Amino acid sequence: MPLRCIAVDDEPLALQVIKTYVARLPALELVQTFDDAISAAEFIRQVPVDLLFLDINMPDISGLDLVRALEYKPMIIFTTAFKQYAFEGFEVEALDYLLKPIDMPRFSKAVQKAIDYHKYKSQPAEEELEGLFVYSEYRLLKVAFKDIIYIESLEDYIRIHVVAGKPVMTLMTMKKVLEKLPAEKFRRIHRSYIVPFAKVKAIVNRKVQLASGQELPISDSYSDFIKAWTKG
Structure with missing residues (x-):
């Protein structure tokens, strides 16, 4: 149609x-x-x-x-x-x-x-979506899930770090962005960070090592991420 x-x-x-x-x-x-x-x-x-x-x-x-x-x-x-x-x-x-x-x-x-x-x-909620739509720099952008390295909280804003290009800044809370992400692919590890399972290379000393080289802390409140990642 x-x-x-x-x-x-x-x-x-x-x-x-x-x-x-x-x-x-x-x-x-x-x-x-x-x-x-x-x-x-x-x-x-x-x-x-x-x-x-x-x-x-x-x-x-x-x-x-x-x-x-x-x-x-x-x-x-x-x-x-x-x-x-x-x-x-x-x-x-x-x-x-x-x-x-x-x-x-x-x-x-x-x-x-x-x-x-x-x-x-x-799309019905149960269907897998290919990307996240956010408003940034006065326009609507589609950020492909596969391109997200990690998501960082900056109080009322979030910064989406992507594979290519500069990070995408948008006015959104971590709670709201989690609602838009497929739970089987993304998990919060800290009050300030969300990571995709696919981009995690290792977990060492309560830190996530990403394939891109960054290290992000895992807080006690989100330690269940370690079990979820090992099962994946």
Whole structure:
């Protein structure tokens, strides 16, 4: 089933660009377009949609205010000519933030993100998921489970250390991230650390030695990790 989407923009040319791009992607079905946010909000209240392409700077109410006013929130991809709205877009958990003029490759990348996130949210809880979705640096990122070396707590934030590239920082608690990870693959070893079983090379002197070379402490509260790891 294609994702049902609508587009909202007070610029006719911008709406036409989105119509053209959506028509090239079989994964999308454009249900309706609007040139004002109020009409779009009323439509969304009556007709469920999966994805909303939304301009931010509009004359009646802004795209940001529209999202905040919605009781049911579809996935959001902002389309705007103004970079300064990136943080606000992050606050309302937009999937992506496209700067005009938007080219087809960038549009396709944002749509793929929506497809992946939709699959992630739609899967039954018992099914194994392939990755963790987190908001970082004003965008939604998918971090593959196989790429996670370990997860570190920094008070209200977590830092996800990955195989390639810089660590991913996101506003989330350790309790919340544990709920999103498959329990048979990840375990907490300390108030500040979560590790994947697959990345553990050895346990020496109450410390986990990871295949990547790092050593992390195992606290008394999580000593059952040692038994779980030896059984694996």
